[in-house]
Amino acid sequence: MEDSLEPSSSLSFTSSSLISNGSTSYNISTQSVPEGGSSLEIISLAKLSASLEQLVVSSSTIDYSDADIVVEDVSVGVHRCILASRSQFFYELFKKDKDSMEKESRPKYYMKDMLPYGSVGHEAFLIFLSYLYTGKLKPCPPEVSTCVDDQCIHHACRPAINFSVDLMYASAIFQVPELVSLFQRRLVNFVEKALVEDVIPILLVAFHCQSVQLLNQCVHRVARSDLDSISIEKEVPYEVANDIKSIRLKYQNTNDDTLVAEDPLREKSIRRIHKALDSDDVELVKLLLTESDITLDAAHALHYAVAYCDPKVVSEVLNLGMADVNLRNLRGYTVLHVAALRREPSIIVPLLEKGARALEATPDGQNSVSICKRLTRPKDYNAKTEQGQKSNKDRLCIDVLEREIRRNPISTDASSSSTRIVDDLHMELLYLEDRVAFARLLFPSEAKLAMDIANAETTSQYPGLMASRGSSGNLREVDLNETPIAKNERILARMAALKKTVETGRRYFPNCSEVLDKFMLDDLHDDSLYLDKGSAEEQKNKKQRFMELKEDVHKAFTKDKAELHRVGLSSTSSSPTLKRQRKLLK
Known part of the structure; x- marks a missing residue:
């Protein structure tokens, strides 16, 4: 994780004043205390911050809150006067519901109804809420902002990125501009460090929050990468995908004067196979294969099905017996690597049964287990499953892959990856x-x-x-x-x-x-x-x-x-x- 948001840094406490004109800004710095009357003002503000923090800390014993916000099925008690004074969004929300509040003793709001897209996790909302009360940003909880890979230093793994994405999204939607600026800087630092597939969540939050600088950096990073055009089309907004393609074409023309033009008929055949998979129509896939010289492997159809299709479709494609389960795509990822990115046990197990090799490494040295671990939070990995409930998918994927490696530590197949x-x-x-x-x-x-x-x-x-x-x-x-x-x-x-x-x-x-x-x-x-x-x-x-x-x-x-x-x-x-x-x- 980056250190730009540590509590010891100087933070700007800015609130939209709803009582007087304009806005009131206080600069709270723990680095130095100015002389004269200003020091008394800062001490007073610090005491006020500590006092307000008790409303959050003590809510489990004595609850003075007057409303609930439900996040991930957990009710969080809030004080409307504080939220309304610190956020124009909440001011308008509570003002709009004033009539209903008079009839209802304790109003309840649902996070999913307040967000135009996506979600914000419970722990991220608590960090955001604490900032609204105190003007202080707490450290990110490691159980939700790190992964379970012991070899990872957590400076750009997916949980670290997702937690910052949640906080920037909440800050933008709930209109706290100083936090938007802080988390935007953190995400900018992530863009060059992260794997390109982990840049996509940053790109999406930048797009939806209209953060032009961050979006531009993400677009150029993806354009310079080897992420295939199909993945870009599937995972990013249409207009952003077009920008990436245009910039990528400029990069290619600059760096390679001998580009080989793509065969439009071949590309059309491949896309028809993918569309048939999107429609869960494996019979149509078989028909398309007979009508052209494109094979399942040439279309990387199994990679595509594992990434985007229902597990039943994956099983049907596997049962055709026409695809190599250890084939690498243009990025050097096997089908099992793609399955590890998706973390779906009902896809991983059939691939292993068909001979997928769990120890195969990506060009950057990750195998299927390390991919899963870098995507999994300790909170999810260590979650207890009650009897009768579904097993935790994150842990199940890791356990299945680790058992496979123990069972077959070094494949006897003389593949190019054995060395x-x-x-x-x-x-x-x-x-x-x-x-x-x-x-x-x-x-x-x-x-x-x-x-x-x-x-x-x-x-x-x-x-x-x-x-x-x-x-x-x-x-x-x-x-x-x-x-x-x-x-x-x-x-x-x-x-x-x-x-x-x-x-x-x-x-x-x-x-x-x-x-x-x-x-x-x-x-x-x-x-x-x-x-x-x-x-x-x-x-x-x-x-x-x-x-x-x-x-x-x-x-x-x-x-x-x-x-x-x-x-x-x-x-x-x-x-x-x-x-x-x-x-x-x-």
Whole structure:
């Protein structure tokens, strides 16, 4: 997530005055307090803000609200006087319903009725509501603004984008211009960082909120991308799609003087197949295939059905037996990658049954599981399903794909992606071995405890940094006495133990783990390991960095030791893990 909206930043508290003429603006800055009478005014405003916040915080115990707004089937109590004074939208809404309010003791409004399109989530509305009351913007709740992929830093994953999109939409519809400006800047930062398919929600909110600058940036980003024209036509407004096509054509003419013109008859045949799929008419698809030389694979018909059609249609197309389930489209995405983007179990399962390979990676290195995880919020993944209710689709998709990978970790099919999969496993194993090796070097006691908890010593010995870069760490090394299945099991068991070691370290020794993360990111390259190599100036810089690292290690160890004491590792604890932790503290 971006940091432009942290509470410590200077915020503008602007409200449309409905009592006097014009608008009243107060600048509240936590950075400095001016001298003289202004400081008293700021202190007074800060106290007022804190007092109004109690109306939101204390609503669960003592509710002084006089109306309800229903968001995602949850009633949120609001105070009409505050909303009306801060938002022209709510002022007009409550004014229009004045007669009905006199008859009804507690009016109720529904979010879906107030929005011209789309939706705003419950948590996003609470953040927005808190700002109306206090003039302060709270941090985004991680359970709805991050994804469940442990490798993601959440600076541009889909949940982070969607949460900001919700807040900008609410700010625009409910007419709070200072918030619109803040979230527009945040979304501008997302546009270049995000995957192109994740730019589409930003483009849509910019279009509906008439944010010209943001829309223009999204249009150019999509135009420069490899997103296919069919997806653009299906997912963005007609006039925006035309703008993207025009700009894309200019890019192509500028960058390539030898463009091959598209065959209009071929394009027409492909679009007729897609239209037949839109109509759920697979029989018509079969007829169109017989009338032209276009195949299902040439039309990427299975990709299209998985992305936009009913699961029953997908099953019918699969049953034709005429499509390659591991075919890649022009973006390098397999059918399963597209299914992961949609997160529909009733589509993913039939694809796996037909032989779709779960470990196939996209050109940017994601497989089907990581795609699903980058789209899934912790709130949805961890949601409990009551007996008799439908299973949580987000978690079900991830679980199904992870089971498939465990069942068939490396496909026996000699596909073009098999080498890349081995390379990915090799690089991940090298990273984990290096990290654990340096943990044992910098934090020997903590690393030993983490490895004990993870039962890491029961797997094959880790060669560590130097050995892992040699032949002993090479996944392609051939042992004639070892079967491929046994080799896969050994590698995966080794990786699982290493991952658990790292996760255990993060849980019990977060400060030490943070030092290791920074070291692995900034300092781990071959020359940095040798203090006596390089010029005199380089050696001096390395030694200085080494001393800084020693200081970081000492501080991290001290912090984690203090934290373990604070959480109450008393002598009465009987947990084996806590006993091992207490031994470290002595």
